[in-house]
Amino acid sequence: MASKTVVIAWGSGEDGQLGIGNSEEKEWVCAISALSSSNVCSVVAGSRNSLAICDDGKLFTWGWNQRGTLGHPQETKNENVPSQVKALANVKIIQAAIGGWHCLAVDEQGRAYAWGGNEYGQCGEEPEQKEDMGKPVRRDIIIPQRCVPRLSVRQVAAGGTHSVVLTREGHVWTWGQPWPPGDIKQISTPVRVQGLDSVRLIAVGAFHNLALLDDGTLMAWGNNEYGQLGTGDTQPRSQPIPVQGLSDLTL
Template identity: 75%
Template sequence: MESNTIVLAWGAGEDGQLGVGNTEDRDTVCRIQIPEVEDVGQRVISVVAGSRNSLAISQEGQLFTWGWNQRGTLGTKTKTETDTESTPTPTQVKALAHVKIVQAAIGGWHCLAVDDQGRAYAWGGNEYGQCGEEAERKEDNSKVIRRDISIPQRCAPQLTVRQVAAGGTHSVVLTHNGHVWTWGQPWPPGDIKQISTPVRVQGLENVQLIAVGAFHNLALLEEGEVWAWGNNEYGQLGTGNTQPRSQPVPVQGLSDLIVVDIAAGGWHSTALTTDAEVYAWGRGEHGRLGFGDDKSSKMVPQKVNLLAGESIAQVSCGGTHSVALTTDGRLFSYGRGDHGRLGYGRKVTTGHPMEVRIDIESPKNTSENNGHWVAKLVACGGRHTLAIASSKSNEEIF
């Protein structure tokens, strides 16, 4: 990794998901080290935080995972090894070492990745077909329980994929022609049977980005419009009610805005506009929407005024918290605070965005930044958060 780029983590660590070599919680920012990347002068370009595990992608397209592994979610098993319960340090996924991974996602108990050729891969829990593998059958043709996939394998081979997204029990991919496909357990669960082969989501054209929560889905069209479908128990679809939708519908209240980014947490959603402003909707418990003392759920998007005055570049949504990244590289967290998941040194739940300080010492082989770092990317998980930061003195952020 280049000396002016570091990977950060904070929050719950009971499954080793922080990647710092132990299972302790951290309520302030700590640094993750990946020797296989750093020692060859490379850097990490992307991180993803899941429910109980994490992953990172290097600039060379190598994938590293750490955390909980009982369902094979780390993808590091070989044909001669057995699954381990957890791994608290980043480990390379050697089954994908021969390809260049460009993007990845973590769902409930499964993971997805896509390489630079548009080929998608899946591993982990597969009880609903979310890894794309059909159930094994006995000789009498009766179904048996789907097996977990401990070694990454190809999925959706008929599609040329540019983005993958993973939900609690389903998978979603965006293809290069702007179409969205999905498989696994849909929502509502009784609407469509579990499927292992991709089915195209009807009614969506020219999609440029997808985001998936536990059981709901968002799609950002090239024109800046946002559509949603799936579970809607807390209004996370932004339709003004709590009726679930099996087909995409437009999110209300954003028609006069141009949205440039979207994010989906477990049961809440956010949108970022061209004016660098944040809108949030869905479950408001614990203050995860960022509306201060108002922790009620919102059926339609509302502007997060507590971030007014800050130029926001990205928002990431976790299970019960959110983190906003500003264009000048600062981080603001809000929502549930136990296990230290907000990262500002106190395990206090709050709906008021609080700044996360990056007080990390410079690497021993460099002195140019004097420990002053600015964030470039943030990824919220169930109870922990990851980020990538760089030296302010050496690199313009946005």
């Protein structure tokens, strides 16, 4: 008999991100009863919203929904009980990520999806016709839509206002606004990150990125204001560089 999973939550609940039916702050762990009948295999916590993936591929979301981050039209500002993302009910989701105010997911067939805030093109919306190139992107994507349809995706990662995917070939693609607002660029069309091959795993912060290669090398690029790239300085990097000081470690 398979063991039963219990999803527990604690901390700030002002946006309903704990999923316990209210917006209270919890200093002790508590079970999310709405997920008690679902066999959850992974959870993702954002700053204001949360999601859970079940072993059958169902995706549940809860918390803040003003930008479409829950994957369905807004009924209330916040939703404090998990609900299934109906738009993805017919696919088996295997992994997902939460960014600043957008979300990404990938199914078992390698198809990626995006929804939520899109003012920087972070959901990857592409104009349908060339004459629409000057048309502003939609600010919010309320219903999950396919992104990077030409790629077979293994993993998705979401930053503050940009998105990154790892393909099954070991390549990394990115789009959106990779730098803090100020040097604003809307790049809704995904581009491949040059200099990265045989990537095993990706991770993304608000405005910086990491890629672990098959040989154990850790590469970093992006904003470096606080030294988050591990380069010994605070200079940003637009291209991936090896993180120094890890040569004696097995990653």
